[in-house]
Amino acid sequence: MSWIIGLTLFGLAYWQVRRRALERAAELSPTGMLRSPLYWIGSGLSVLLVGFVLLVGQMYRGAPIPAGLWIAIVAIFGVALMIRRALKWRYPV
Known part of the structure; x- marks a missing residue:
């Protein structure tokens, strides 16, 4: 049930x-935003960020998480925010 x-x-x-x-x-x-390379790069970075976060969740079960992975996550997050800002500037929808 x-x-x-x-x-x-x-x-x-x-x-x-x-x-x-x-x-x-x-x-x-x-607006043409769906054909923009920035849109697709931002979407790809979002998927990559979710994948890294799931990887961290899987690795947390036993082993320590490498510092390089945390730095990569923060860097991808920062780049994704900058791309989002560039898209908002280029396509003010």
């Missing part, structure tokens, strides 16, 4: 996220 509730909640969340994503894409498409 609980799997039905979980599946329903997941379906509802997916439906809401998809609807908002389609609205956002329809809003950004006329």
Whole structure:
């Protein structure tokens, strides 16, 4: 019975996220932002940052986390913020 509730909640969340994503894409498409290399680099950095955070979560189970990984995470976060600011400056939507 609980799997039905979980599946329903997941379906509802997916439906809401998809609807908002389609609205956002329809809003950004006329500006040309979706074809911008900065947009794709920012999206790629976001995925990379999530991957590093998941890696840290997996590594935390037993071994100490290398300092270089933390520096990389902070550097990627800073670059992603600068790219986001550049996109806001170039495409003020």
